[in-house]
Amino acid sequence: MYRQKIGLRAEYRDQEGERVKASPSLADKFQKLKSLIVKVGYYNPKGVAQNGQLKYVVNLENAKSVFRFRCPNDECIRGDFDLTKELASAVAQKRTTVSGELSCQGWQNKTTIDTIHCHNVLRYELKLAY
Numbered sequence: 001m002y003r004q005k006i007g008l009r010a011e012y013r014d015q016e017g018e019r020v021k022a023s024p025s026l027a028d029k030f031q032k033l034k035s036l037i038v039k040v041g042y043y044n045p046k047g048v049a050q051n052g053q054l055k056y057v058v059n060l061e062n063a064k065s066v067f068r069f070r071c072p073n074d075e076c077i078r079g080d081f082d083l084t085k086e087l088a089s090a091v092a093q094k095r096t097t098v099s100g101e102l103s104c105q106g107w108q109n110k111t112t113i114d115t116i117h118c119h120n121v122l123r124y125e126l127k128l129a130y
């Protein structure tokens with residue numbers, strides 16, 4: 001049972017990891033982008049903050065353009081947060097600040113697959129310079 005849960009999670013993370021690795025770097029994909037600062041905060045489905053906030057300057061040469069953040073729920077199956085589209089449209093529109101929130105579309109844990117979504121929330125702010 002335990003092993004199977006880890007198996008499902010590991011399998012999904014592996015697939016997504018491959019997708020991230022195969023994508024071009026941010027510097028290659030968005031050549032006009034000069035800097036990117038990301039601020040994210042994690043919240044549970046009720047909006048209560050979890051694990052504090054994270055703010056960092058993205059290394060455009062190393063970071064990949066499939067731009068994902070892990071869900072803080074250790075049991076989450078096929079979840080995580082994907083800011084790929086948000087980032088691409090911000091750059092396309094040459095926006096300098098973008099913020100919003102995403103809700104994790106994974107399952108809360110292995111026993112709730114197809115019944116209860118994880119729905120953890122990621123609030124994000126991207127600061128971009130060109």
Ligand SMILES: [Zn+2]
Pocket residue numbers: 071072073076077079080104105106107118119120
């Ligand atoms: Zn999740």
